[in-house]
Amino acid sequence: MTNTPAYDGTVAATDGHPRLKPNLPILSIINMAVGFFGLQIGFALQNANASRIFTSLGSNPDTLPLFWLAGPVTGLIMQPIIGYLSDKTWTRFGRRRPYFFLGAFLASVALIFMPNSPALWIAASSLWILDASLNISMEPFRAFVGDNLNTKQRTFGYAIQGFFIGAGGYVGSKLPEWATKFGAANTAEANVIPDSLKIAFLFGAALLFASVLFTILTSKEYDPDTLDAFEASDDSALGEARRVERPVPAPGWFQMRGLIALAIGVGLVLLVITGTAERQLSVFAALVVGLGLLLIYNALRLKGGRAAGMIGSLMDDLATMPTLMKRLALVQFTSWFAFFTLWVYLNSAVTSHHFGTTDPTSDAFGIGSLAVNNIFAIYSLVAWGFSLLIPVGTRLIGLKAFYALSLLIGGLSFISIYLFPPSLFWLSAIGIGIVWACILTLPYALLADALPAGRMGTYMGIFNYFIVIPQLVVGTIMGTVLNTVLGGQTILTLVVAGGVMMLGALLLIFVPYERPENA
Template sequence: MTMSNTGNSDALGALKPSLPLLSILNMAVGFFGLQIGFALQNANGSRIFSSLGAEPDTLALFWLAGPVTGLIIQPIVGYFSDRTWTRFGRRRPYFLLGALLASFALIFMPNSPALWIAASSLWILDSALNISMEPFRAFVGDNLNTRQRTLGYAIQGFFIGAGGYVGSKLPEWATTVGASNTANGLAVPDSVKVAFLIGAGLLFLSVLWTIFTTNEYSSEELEIFEASETSALALARQADRFVPPARSFGIAAFGFGIVSALTFSLIAVGVAERQLAVFAVMVGILALLLGYNSLRLKSDRAPGMVGSLMDDLATMPVLMKRLALVQFCSWFAFFTLWVYLQPAVTSFHFGTSDPSAKAYGDGSLAVNNIFAVYSLVAWGFSLLIPLITRAIGLKLTYALALIVGGLSFIAIWKLEPSLFWVSAIGIGIVWACVLTLPYAILADALPAERMGTYMGIFNYFIVIPQLIVGTIMGTVLTKLLGGQSILTLVVGGSVMIFGAALLIFVPYEEVD
């Protein structure tokens, strides 16, 4: 089913109409369930792996599932969802597929009999969440006009905050109804198993709500809106793209190939840690893709999916390129938090790394409460973002949030557990803004026909910092930070503050 607000294709020049608040709410309900899935894995993934025998300095490797699957899946899903026009819609078929797979993975992950099976379940879970998440981002850009996009992404942030709170509190709520919060030997506590089971059901139902209560515009309607919609970046959006020559892609392929080969060489002689092999493989794959595109351009072949993605990557709008650096910094920080908050709090503040100890269980609940409070704050603060941005602008709001968030990361090092809520408030503020403002800024610079593709490519700068954290932070932790997990949060907070400074160079003009 498609929307039909334009009457017919003769209404050339019609502007995309504003949608009622209820319609925007229905579009975002699915994010409530998706974030329950993310929250459960973020707050409990390290606990599950530790309970099944993983060592602290290897945890980041297990968390590579998210960035690797995001790097591969989101651009591909974006590419195909841009070209998917069915009776069921353009983006909604991907919502359903992702929800089915994610629900299955949530049920299976905490019930895994071995560490490698739990890690495999995380890969399935992250793949599934990525299949749904990228089309949800493009969904807002498709359906809302320029004036409503900040509101649309803010409402997504509202449901993300709500889902994050529920997902983070589910293990604690499970303990209140009798589920055990500890387990003997290499086993996952019942409280975690019950939480994941309930989360799977909530995820699936919330995505179904969005599927059955929303409509999508047809390709013809979007073309009409694209031709007439105005914004401060309209000229940049409508300009013809200049694809770099084959030689440029070849040079880039050679450079990345050298980096990959050099990294493998350093691993082979024992200078670099083995986990850097994952980074080397990903860089090598990028070199091969760039090399392929160079050969394609030389032979003047049709681009296909790989060629189109490489061309789009090379022709990103200037705003997108610079905003991507800010995105890199904020997600570097958050991935560090998700991986290391559990061992940081339990070892530094509760004095144990033994998953079977009562103090470890108490520390784990403290970690869940940090996630819950910051998700709750993000839930409420998301509703204030449209008001704040109208008063001081998108960029300034974003910069201030990154500074507050970075300082809140660092503060966990010095605060007593009873005061963790102070840091959680600041983290919630920046989390709401990270989920809203980059996409509100970016959507104005993207053409409708490639909205999904570019949103998928923008996701590179979410997953690349996660890959870097996953491959080098273990080495940084043992070699530079003396094995003190708490100091990784200081590193992450500092990088986030640096991201605020980079916003100065993002050429965005507010739309009146």
């Protein structure tokens, strides 16, 4: 039995490999995406309820971002490594699927443990493991579509992923409410997690593992030789561009940037030590120092003529990213800065501004928290349906224009949570759902066409830096901004987030992309 998807037989070359990657049946594309249903249940439970869990265990609003930093830090380190390893290895179970299984197993365990944590630091550690585990599966899932689908089908493939992400987000967001309706308590005494969350996370863990296992068992992968044959046979302009090897910069390029990063990182550390900056900044400072050291290491490696290895290869690939990827990364940064701010602060913003309470043991806090879950549920439900309209919309007005319009709608919707009463939150959630569907689909549809098949996982992992880095920025500076600039009003963080997201629409102007012919 082969691990290679069936060929259509119409474009076979004399060496037995098809010349061009064939269209896959719709059912095969659906099977490839089902696992995202479970992964997004995990993300939804985490995003909508982690701050509530931390608050219930005694965290203050201005320290919430610090507890959210553990997962992004792990993701920053692991995602490119997972991408690199999945590019370089092939097993009897495939190239990407072993990582699906490992991530799903660890995430399921973390979901069960997190709401049963007896102390705040244990809950934060569980979030660390959960976020890292979800990313172990998510990054190879993105490369999976790029591996298996041709240019014509990629937007549809990522849209189907968005469909299941929306469905999983809706289910994950509603699980605590459904548990409450079946009699589970939605409030608890101080320093205790409500039963509604414990039950929701338990069911979420089961659904996550089952759906990822379904994709593993029903999907196949092209082996590396076949992918190489596809790449070599593609004589389109896109294919030619992917095969161009961008020269690695001279050692001095890495050394100069490494020294700059090292100086910035050390300066940030001194600000924390002297008390000029809050301690959250130390995490970001340490990462900047680490980047500087890696760049200097790569300069020394190049000077010595040593083989690249994994670290050297990642540094080289980081330096030689395609222009489209570099500019699209800035748009990705603005989108995820906004959404991470939403996830961290929405519960506190809504309960304090609209329900007038910061007491997690009060009935008003419980009602406000359910209103927050409903925002997550509605925007996930909208994303579920809207994702199927994305291929139609991009054909009508163009991929970039459709993407920019969604970012403008999303930014205004973030701001409207501040302006609207709770009775109109559904309207805000619709706009957030539209942009969420597009963020999950369009960057990857743009990016996949520019990436060589042999480094798809590596580049997707590097691209995911720009999901993680904005999370680190929010986690390290937003607490300070909240207290010193926004007067402690958490609702205003959503206004800032909306403005940053709309900036992304302007940055799209500078992303060089032309729709491929016949795509």
